[in-house]
Amino acid sequence: MSLVEAQGLTKIFRRPEKDPGLRGSLKHLVQRRFKEFRAVDGIDLSIEAGESVAYVGPNGAGKSTTIKLLTGILVPTSGTVRVAGAEPHTDRMVNARNIGVLFGQRTQLWWDLPVRESLALLRDMYDLSPAFYKQRLERLDDVLGLADLLPVVARKLSLGQRMRADLAAALLHQPKIVYLDEPTIGLDISVKDRVRQFLRELRQDGTTLMLTTHDLGDIEDVCERIVIIDEGRKIFDGPLAQMKDRFARVRRMRLQLAEPTPVEKLAERLPDVEVVAGDAPTEVTVTFDRFTHTAGQIIAGVLDVVEVGELHLDEPAIEDVVRKVYAGELLRIPEPGPARDAAERSGERA
Amino acid sequence: MRRTLRIYRRSLGAHLRAVLEYEADFWILVVAGLLFQVLNLIFLSAVFSHVPALNGWSFPEAVLLAGTYGFVNGLGPLFFEGTWRLAGKINHGELDYPLIRPAPVLVQVVSAGIGMHGVGDLIGGGAMIGYGLANSDIAWSPARIGGALLLLAASATILLSLIVLGNAASFWVGGNHPVFAMTLIRTGDMAKYPLSIYGVAVRATFTVLVPYAFISFFPASWLLGKESAWIGLLTPLVAVYCVYLARLIFRQGLRRYDSAGH
Amino acid sequence: MRPYWGLLRMSTRRILTYRLNSLILWIGGATFLAGSLAVWHALLSQGEIGGYDWDQMKAYLLIGWATGAIGSAYGDWWMAGRILEGHVATDLTKPLDYQWARFSEHMGGLATEFIAITIAATAIVTFTGGLVVPGPAQALLFAASFLLVAPLKFAIAYITTMACFWTQNFMGVSWAKDAIVTLFSGALIPLALLPAWLAGPAAVLPFASITATPAALYLGQATGWEALRLLAVQAAWVLVLWWGARLVFRRALRALTVHGG
Numbered sequence A: 001m002s003l004v005e006a007q008g009l010t011k012i013f014r015r016p017e018k019d020p021g022l023r024g025s026l027k028h029l030v031q032r033r034f035k036e037f038r039a040v041d042g043i044d045l046s047i048e049a050g051e052s053v054a055y056v057g058p059n060g061a062g063k064s065t066t067i068k069l070l071t072g073i074l075v076p077t078s079g080t081v082r083v084a085g086a087e088p089h090t091d092r093m094v095n096a097r098n099i100g101v102l103f104g105q106r107t108q109l110w111w112d113l114p115v116r117e118s119l120a121l122l123r124d125m126y127d128l129s130p131a132f133y134k135q136r137l138e139r140l141d142d143v144l145g146l147a148d149l150l151p152v153v154a155r156k157l158s159l160g161q162r163m164r165a166d167l168a169a170a171l172l173h174q175p176k177i178v179y180l181d182e183p184t185i186g187l188d189i190s191v192k193d194r195v196r197q198f199l200r201e202l203r204q205d206g207t208t209l210m211l212t213t214h215d216l217g218d219i220e221d222v223c224e225r226i227v228i229i230d231e232g233r234k235i236f237d238g239p240l241a242q243m244k245d246r247f248a249r250v251r252r253m254r255l256q257l258a259e260p261t262p263v264e265k266l267a268e269r270l271p272d273v274e275v276v277a278g279d280a281p282t283e284v285t286v287t288f289d290r291f292t293h294t295a296g297q298i299i300a301g302v303l304d305v306v307e308v309g310e311l312h313l314d315e316p317a318i319e320d321v322v323r324k325v326y327a328g329e330l331l332r333i334p335e336p337g338p339a340r341d342a343a344e345r346s347g348e349r350a
Numbered sequence B: 001m002r003r004t005l006r007i008y009r010r011s012l013g014a015h016l017r018a019v020l021e022y023e024a025d026f027w028i029l030v031v032a033g034l035l036f037q038v039l040n041l042i043f044l045s046a047v048f049s050h051v052p053a054l055n056g057w058s059f060p061e062a063v064l065l066a067g068t069y070g071f072v073n074g075l076g077p078l079f080f081e082g083t084w085r086l087a088g089k090i091n092h093g094e095l096d097y098p099l100i101r102p103a104p105v106l107v108q109v110v111s112a113g114i115g116m117h118g119v120g121d122l123i124g125g126g127a128m129i130g131y132g133l134a135n136s137d138i139a140w141s142p143a144r145i146g147g148a149l150l151l152l153a154a155s156a157t158i159l160l161s162l163i164v165l166g167n168a169a170s171f172w173v174g175g176n177h178p179v180f181a182m183t184l185i186r187t188g189d190m191a192k193y194p195l196s197i198y199g200v201a202v203r204a205t206f207t208v209l210v211p212y213a214f215i216s217f218f219p220a221s222w223l224l225g226k227e228s229a230w231i232g233l234l235t236p237l238v239a240v241y242c243v244y245l246a247r248l249i250f251r252q253g254l255r256r257y258d259s260a261g262h
Numbered sequence C: 001m002r003p004y005w006g007l008l009r010m011s012t013r014r015i016l017t018y019r020l021n022s023l024i025l026w027i028g029g030a031t032f033l034a035g036s037l038a039v040w041h042a043l044l045s046q047g048e049i050g051g052y053d054w055d056q057m058k059a060y061l062l063i064g065w066a067t068g069a070i071g072s073a074y075g076d077w078w079m080a081g082r083i084l085e086g087h088v089a090t091d092l093t094k095p096l097d098y099q100w101a102r103f104s105e106h107m108g109g110l111a112t113e114f115i116a117i118t119i120a121a122t123a124i125v126t127f128t129g130g131l132v133v134p135g136p137a138q139a140l141l142f143a144a145s146f147l148l149v150a151p152l153k154f155a156i157a158y159i160t161t162m163a164c165f166w167t168q169n170f171m172g173v174s175w176a177k178d179a180i181v182t183l184f185s186g187a188l189i190p191l192a193l194l195p196a197w198l199a200g201p202a203a204v205l206p207f208a209s210i211t212a213t214p215a216a217l218y219l220g221q222a223t224g225w226e227a228l229r230l231l232a233v234q235a236a237w238v239l240v241l242w243w244g245a246r247l248v249f250r251r252a253l254r255a256l257t258v259h260g261g
Ligand SMILES: Nc1ncnc2c1ncn2[C@@H]1O[C@H](COP(=O)(O)OP(=O)(O)OP(=O)(O)O)[C@@H](O)[C@H]1O
Pocket: A013, A014, A015, A037, A038, A039, A057, A058, A059, A060, A061, A062, A063, A064, A065, A066, B258, B259, B260, B261, B262
């Protein structure tokens, strides 16, 4: 059995339907009306020990809600969750020792206390031995540069400092599974790099990792698997490389031509392909669909017209891919594999 | 249980250390707490300079009563202050982290703060209790001393349970402020006077519905041997009931907890 | 004048938004009132004390509570918060007189406070059967004095919040102020019933003008020249505290620059 197993995970929030103002509030007291809202809608997910999973989707897709369901903060409306054999919301205490959680938008440090005191409180809650605690602090200090932060009251930390201290707090007890909800939100580039470096190390240590983020740079080196959700449903689940492969239909080739050539001539030779002039008269960019043309066909076509000096094939950036997935552009492609049923499901909804 | 107590103690200790960093604030709060007890005392002494008794309660007896209420009220800020932040925590989804830690959520909530004005209440209330006891006619015996301590502990338990219960209502009421709890606890202030001065509706409410009368009136009546003193001996039972109710309601509330949308 | 009027209206709106906070304050006051009423009812069942019978005491307690409610909706908390959170610097850059601006906001609470007072008065009349009604002259004097309570309480609250320039914690300061005001204004117990060592200071402090003066005028304990004298004293305190507050504020600003904001 997988370390994390979720089946048909669903969370429905009831939102009070209330007219604005005092009158609305009073009316709501008498006549309670609610609107149901499916934040997470039948998600199946299993994560093996040692895996690191990126969990992405547009704003409001249900990422944070899923994490809250997996960690036992919320009780699922329907569906089951098992984490290391325990049901998180009923075996709260057992589950708590296995997991570390960070919500990037919120701190778990006690607001009025120095960071050191917060960490010491967590030590007591997790029953860490003094020796283990000391060793962990040293390790976390190495990667996160904690030492300067320890005497500072949480309220006075800058965002980047707070996030480092929060990461330490989430990982102090060396949890088996770590859930990170937007761990790099609002950080500057240097702190971001530091956090990413830390995540890589975490993964090398064999920690199971689930990470949500809007900054796909976070996942590039850290996660090998990506799960994309939208409107509470899973629309892709597979290796990162496979996603690029499958969804990145569009490839771009930049060519340095031996002599200036009008783009029309090239376009004539290459129907169904977009040819755009570059900055210099000898530069063109050819954008083509990987499923209808191969790179070889394109080069051959260009060579018919003019000699080529240099060429460069752009790697598909996951940003581009994900952007298109969000925009719903890539779901219409019928394809074999798990992505297809997701596409069909979402088609039904449309 | 031992582990839970240790976590509670450590958490409270950490907050105490943080508060003591600001020495001036500490003293201002202690003095403010004390002033309110002094106010009660001045009121009683002014009134009793014109009448010999208030519904059969002499001045020292009334002081004992008000002192007990003040003393017990000082325990809230000192030991349960964090409870008052529950409404805000629910509203902002800040119970997420307590829920993922291996410690009871209630303990984490209750110990997340400390209010030093409680010290003033304890000193003021304690002094009033001392004065009241020294000047009242009580036949002391070991049983009586033990009983008095037991009743005091029970009355403190009742008040702290009411604080938890009132604040746990925030799971249903919503909003950023513990309006319900504030109303519940402030209404109890009426219990610093002998219950017999109130109309029958208030008396019934304070005895049966919300047991404010067991915080100071019935225990003091037992100690002073007033009429129907035996009711005071029910205080521990009421305390057990209140603890049970508070825990139940807190648990039920926690199941409704929906986090917040971010 | 226009900008101050705007501040006043804005303050009313804010109080309506945070009506729950105001409600909490008033509920606290209401239980205090209920407790006092019950105690006095029991005490006065034997006969009058210090010249107060039950009907008069009821009116007295209501006035004590009403004068306590004035200015409580706006609360010194809001003013203090702006200082503690450093917004005072922004406020100072506005082309307004700081004190008048805060006073306008203070007055913005009056509407809601009057509603609360009306409710309390109605409750007392309903549950305890009637209330002493003053004659027309007394009523007029009382109204004048009641109006002066608003600026008087403002000045006291305003001066108290200046403590925030020196301390971080306003809660203790505010409570201490409340305790002192409650005692020396007569809201706790009529000043005539206080022991001499407290009645002495109460007579010379400004707080008596908050509760004792309006109550004395309402109940007709002071009439003729004595009534006018009380009113004059009250007005004098308003002026003294108003200008005193300006002095304190100037001092406080110096503290602000010393601390570096
Ligand atoms: N406690 C709640 N009560 C009601 N609705 C909620 C609650 N929490 C989340 N929602 C709703 O559920 C949906 C999913 O929210 P969620 O926080 O899981 O999104 P997300 O994928 O994390 O988005 P983001 O990228 O913006 O963080 C949103 O529409 C949100 O409004």
